Amino acid sequence: MSRTKLQKNKRIWGQQPIYFAQVRPAAIHFGTFFSMIANYKAILVKNSHFRPLKTIHLLNFFVIAVAILDSACGAPDDTIVRNVAVASPGTTELYPETIFLPPGIGTYATGKILADGTAETIPCMTCHATIPTAKTQTNPMDPKQFHQDISLVHGNLECLSCHDRENRNALRLASGSLLEFRETVQLCAQCHGLQYRDYTHGAHGGMNGYWDRSTGERTKNGCIVCHSPHNPKIQPVVPVLVPNDRFLDHPMGETTTDSTYNGH
Amino acid sequence: MEAENKPTGISRRTVVKGAAATLGAAAFARAMAPIMNWSETTSLDEFVQKHYRELNSQEMNDVLRRLERETKENYGADVTINDIKPMQGVVFGYALNLSICIGCRKCAEACHKENNHDRPSHNAYIRVLELDQGSMNLENANTTYTHPVPAPGKYYMPVQCQQCENPPCVNVCPVEATWQEADGITVVDYNWCIGCRYCEAACPYHARRFNWRKPEISATEINPNQAYLSNRIRPQGVVEKCTFCLHRTRVGRLPACLEACPTGARVFGNLLDPNSEIRWVLENKRVFVLKEELGTKPRFFYFFDV
Amino acid sequence: METESQPVVHSEHRINYPKFLWRLIVQATEGRPLYYAWMTFLTALALVGANAWAQQIESGMITTNMTDQVSWGLYIANFTFLVGLAAGAVMMVIPAYVYRDRDMHDVVIVGELLAIAAITMCLMFVVADLGRPDRFWHMIPGLGRFHWPMSMLTWDVIVLNGYLLLNLHICGYLLYTRFLNRRPNPAWYVPFVFLSIVWAISIHTVTAFLYQGLGGRPFWNTALLAPRFIVSAFVTGPAFIILTLQILRHTLGLQVTDKPIATLMGVLRITVLLNLFMLASELFTQFYTGGTHVTAAEYLFFGTHGKNELVPWIWSSITMNVIAAMLLLHPGAGTKRWLLNTACVLVFFGVWIEKGMGLIVPGFVPSTLHELVEYAPSMNEWKITVGVWAAGLLVYTIALKVALPVLTGKISLSGTSNTAAKP
Numbered sequence: 001m002s003r004t005k006l007q008k009n010k011r012i013w014g015q016q017p018i019y020f021a022q023v024r025p026a027a028i029h030f031g032t033f034f035s036m037i038a039n040y041k042a043i044l045v046k047n048s049h050f051r052p053l054k055t056i057h058l059l060n061f062f063v064i065a066v067a068i069l070d071s072a073c074g075a076p077d078d079t080i081v082r083n084v085a086v087a088s089p090g091t092t093e094l095y096p097e098t099i100f101l102p103p104g105i106g107t108y109a110t111g112k113i114l115a116d117g118t119a120e121t122i123p124c125m126t127c128h129a130t131i132p133t134a135k136t137q138t139n140p141m142d143p144k145q146f147h148q149d150i151s152l153v154h155g156n157l158e159c160l161s162c163h164d165r166e167n168r169n170a171l172r173l174a175s176g177s178l179l180e181f182r183e184t185v186q187l188c189a190q191c192h193g194l195q196y197r198d199y200t201h202g203a204h205g206g207m208n209g210y211w212d213r214s215t216g217e218r219t220k221n222g223c224i225v226c227h228s229p230h231n232p233k234i235q236p237v238v239p240v241l242v243p244n245d246r247f248l249d250h251p252m253g254e255t256t257t258d259s260t261y262n263g264h
Numbered sequence: 265m266e267a268e269n270k271p272t273g274i275s276r277r278t279v280v281k282g283a284a285a286t287l288g289a290a291a292f293a294r295a296m297a298p299i300m301n302w303s304e305t306t307s308l309d310e311f312v313q314k315h316y317r318e319l320n321s322q323e324m325n326d327v328l329r330r331l332e333r334e335t336k337e338n339y340g341a342d343v344t345i346n347d348i349k350p351m352q353g354v355v356f357g358y359a360l361n362l363s364i365c366i367g368c369r370k371c372a373e374a375c376h377k378e379n380n381h382d383r384p385s386h387n388a389y390i391r392v393l394e395l396d397q398g399s400m401n402l403e404n405a406n407t408t409y410t411h412p413v414p415a416p417g418k419y420y421m422p423v424q425c426q427q428c429e430n431p432p433c434v435n436v437c438p439v440e441a442t443w444q445e446a447d448g449i450t451v452v453d454y455n456w457c458i459g460c461r462y463c464e465a466a467c468p469y470h471a472r473r474f475n476w477r478k479p480e481i482s483a484t485e486i487n488p489n490q491a492y493l494s495n496r497i498r499p500q501g502v503v504e505k506c507t508f509c510l511h512r513t514r515v516g517r518l519p520a521c522l523e524a525c526p527t528g529a530r531v532f533g534n535l536l537d538p539n540s541e542i543r544w545v546l547e548n549k550r551v552f553v554l555k556e557e558l559g560t561k562p563r564f565f566y567f568f569d570v
Numbered sequence: 571m572e573t574e575s576q577p578v579v580h581s582e583h584r585i586n587y588p589k590f591l592w593r594l595i596v597q598a599t600e601g602r603p604l605y606y607a608w609m610t611f612l613t614a615l616a617l618v619g620a621n622a623w624a625q626q627i628e629s630g631m632i633t634t635n636m637t638d639q640v641s642w643g644l645y646i647a648n649f650t651f652l653v654g655l656a657a658g659a660v661m662m663v664i665p666a667y668v669y670r671d672r673d674m675h676d677v678v679i680v681g682e683l684l685a686i687a688a689i690t691m692c693l694m695f696v697v698a699d700l701g702r703p704d705r706f707w708h709m710i711p712g713l714g715r716f717h718w719p720m721s722m723l724t725w726d727v728i729v730l731n732g733y734l735l736l737n738l739h740i741c742g743y744l745l746y747t748r749f750l751n752r753r754p755n756p757a758w759y760v761p762f763v764f765l766s767i768v769w770a771i772s773i774h775t776v777t778a779f780l781y782q783g784l785g786g787r788p789f790w791n792t793a794l795l796a797p798r799f800i801v802s803a804f805v806t807g808p809a810f811i812i813l814t815l816q817i818l819r820h821t822l823g824l825q826v827t828d829k830p831i832a833t834l835m836g837v838l839r840i841t842v843l844l845n846l847f848m849l850a851s852e853l854f855t856q857f858y859t860g861g862t863h864v865t866a867a868e869y870l871f872f873g874t875h876g877k878n879e880l881v882p883w884i885w886s887s888i889t890m891n892v893i894a895a896m897l898l899l900h901p902g903a904g905t906k907r908w909l910l911n912t913a914c915v916l917v918f919f920g921v922w923i924e925k926g927m928g929l930i931v932p933g934f935v936p937s938t939l940h941e942l943v944e945y946a947p948s949m950n951e952w953k954i955t956v957g958v959w960a961a962g963l964l965v966y967t968i969a970l971k972v973a974l975p976v977l978t979g980k981i982s983l984s985g986t987s988n989t990a991a992k993p
Contacts (some may be wrong), residue, residue, distance in 0.1 A: 459701020
């Protein structure tokens with residue numbers, strides 16, 4: 001379905017000459033008043049900068065002829081220099097795409113606030129270097145002293161599915177090779193291939209900045225910005241900006257911020 | 265009876281008629297007095313302003329500076345209003361992943377702020393429909409839900425201007441106040457619209473909004489980055505619509521609703537660029553458009569994962 | 571003063587035509603106390619409407635109860651109805667000129683004047699509905715940008731103004747020649763009369779096309795809409811003219827034979843039934859098919875999801891139309907005037923609802939995203955509506971007041987004094 005749509009779109013989104021080649025035989029063929037209207041409409045839609053003459057509606061062929069001439073000469077509006085310069089996409093030089101991750105990733109927040117107002121964080125190995133790791137710590141629900149805030153609800157994973165047993169400053173891929181915390185997207189991608197595929201094509205995860213990377217850079221959210229790695233299911237949120245149209249039924253308790261607005 | 269005292273009767277009658285006419289004229293002037301208050305807010309320059317596509321660059325410049333001045337006078341905010349032309353070789357398309365939209369209305373909120381919408385009405389160009397899973401019957405949609413989302417058994421469908429390739433709203437406008445630009449965006453010249461609202465009746469997607477009164481927005485909340493055809497504060501009595509944030513997208517930036525989306529359900533880009541994200545979605549996802557049977561050919565696509 | 575028998579040379583019109591106009595103005599401002607009272611009453615209502623409109627301009631259309639969901643309301647409802655009334659007025663012309671009914675010739679002008687008044691009201695309602703009436707010049711071809719032929723609204727502007735001009739010409743020409751006591755030259759009006767018959771059909775067809783061409787509004791998107799419009803026009807037009815003729819008989823002492831009224835009643839008997847039949851056909855299609863597209867009709871007739879603002883309106887309309895149809899079919903309708911008059915009043919209001927609130931508003935309920943927002947006109951909308959009707963009746967009254975004495979020869983160039991012509 002999408003394929004046929006795309007082919008159709010390709011043709012329609014194509015350049016003007018193709019379009020006029022389509023219109024002209026149709027006009028000659030029917031030559032009726034209503035085909036004239038249809039053509040005229042199509043011209044307005046396709047060639048939106050084409051400025052129709054006031055008397056042009058009288059003759060079918062005149063319409064087509066003027067349109068062709070007009071497009072051949074270049075539409076008048078294109079020559080007008082406006083306030084903002086027109087950028088054109090497709091230049092080879094592309095601005096970078098960075099992945100946004102929460103600050104402090106791969107460190108432990110002690111809970112202290114430093115003099116500059118930021119939270120104190122320490123590398124994981126600060127503690128784990130001296131704490132012996134049980135050979136099989138499979139129960140994630142049983143952290144003895146630290147990490148009480150973590151409840152692992154992520155399939156049937158264990159702590160060591162992602163964390164490295166020896167080097168707690170790093171993550172561990174299924175292949176056994178270590179991975180920096182900042183490269184967590186690669187780790188998630190091991191299992192969530194479809195999401196990763198969408199993500200790499202800009203169809204999952206959200207972004208900020210420029211759609212046109214020849215003009216500016218872009219920041220994409222890393223997986224853990226939205227999904228907690230220990231409990232990745234999106235938690236319910238309270239929706240914002242409830243419609244406040246006049247006479248539209250509002251849910252109980254919803255108040256209008258302006259009494260005059262509903263006051264007629 | 266009048267015929268009998270005709271000589272005096274006529275003169276008396278004339279006097280009475282004259283008095284009645286004077287009284288009538290005075291009453292009429294009194295009745296129409298509110299219009300005088302209103303006309304003070306509308307400048308002669310605005311009244312005689314030409315259609316957007318007939319303004320040359322100098323005239324356009326004068327209009328933009330006048331509008332900036334008027335925004336300062338009426339709303340107390342310093343804003344910059346630009347006229348931004350379409351980019352060459354670009355036709356915008358939008359796609360939305362219904363599987364991951366959670367219905368939080370963050371997009372609508374971003375639209376509300378970005379486009380300087382009237383504050384009390386919570387106006388935005390996006391309506392988010394809450395639908396029952398297993399059905400696409402809009403009949404059962406809810407747009408004013410306040411419970412936490414996503415709610416069990418529901419899915420969410422944000423609807424905004426579909427930037428149709430064959431827009432019924434453009435066809436019906438009697439004064440060409442709305443048209444489709446080269447990049448596929450249907451725009452409105454807010455200074456040309458006569459406010460007949462025929463386009464609102466013609467649009468199958470509830471994409472258009474009318475300014476039932478002068479929009480209310482405080483100076484501090486005004487987004488100063490404005491364009492003539494998009495987010496400048498609209499006058500009373502004209503129709504407005506989503507422009508895919510052309511003041512952002514025509515300089516390469518992403519639309520505000522996309523940036524606000526917390527799940528990345530929204531995909532935006534250039535349909536003419538085969539390497540764009542939007543093209544990837546069209547080629548790799550099973551997309552559909554809303555009310556396809558109407559032949560409007562939307563450039564806004566929906567898809568589900570899987 | 572000119573002799574009637576001699577042909578008036580062209581240049582003499584420069585003197586005679588202003589004389590003609592002046593005599594009409596004098597005639598319009600003379601009358602019995604009842605006339606003055608009626609005119610004062612209408613003027614007062616029109617001024618209330620003007621004031622309400624001025625407030626609407628100042629405060630914006632927030633003074634109406636229209637919304638982005640129901641974006642047209644009482645104004646467009648009345649507009650639609652009045653286009654029908656204007657078109658229906660041509661029902662006087664068809665028997666007179668197409669079927670060469672001599673009796674109709676005498677009263678045909680009543681229909682044409684009604685058309686003029688109705689179109690005037692139409693134009694006023696359209697202006698009342700505009701958010702920016704100060705920009706009306708954007709629609710003037712050459713000056714603004716007239717989106718013809720794509721926009722059906724531009725077609726409507728053309729046909730409505732064309733119809734107004736046609737009728738002004740026909741009435742003006744016939745009255746002026748009568749004023750000069752000359753036989754009207756058929757070349758100067760008969761082609762226009764036939765054109766106006768076709769044109770009358772066109773104004774209501776184009777108005778129906780305004781709505782029925784919108785794919786996003788299933789309630790309107792039906793091929794039966796234009797035929798329904800025409801039929802209902804041929805209900806309201808004759809009904810209103812019958813009532814006018816009855817009133818004129820009493821107030822102006824107009825000599826009307828029973829023949830024109832009988833002819834019009836004959837038309838009415840058929841069109842009332844046809845109108846109900848088409849409505850039934852439409853409803854069958856909607857309800858038997860079911861699905862989501864029936865929601866608007868369901869809302870209109872029965873209410874849906876607890877919303878039922880329009881239910882009383884439409885059932886009143888149906889009741890009035892059905893009772894009127896039964897009264898008209900009653901054998902006594904031909905002789906008992908009160909029966910006929912009641913039927914005409916009922917059918918007039920019945921169609922007013924059916925083609926106004928009962929047609930325009932449900933087109934918007936549910937909205938295109940199926941939001942159920944109801945609409946009931948605001949006080950300001952009612953004021954403007956009453957004001958426009960008052961202004962229209964003002965035009966109609968004045969037109970009849972000046973036209974009938976000219977037609978009956980009471981006012982003419984050869985000089986009966988205007989006091990004698992006073993009714």
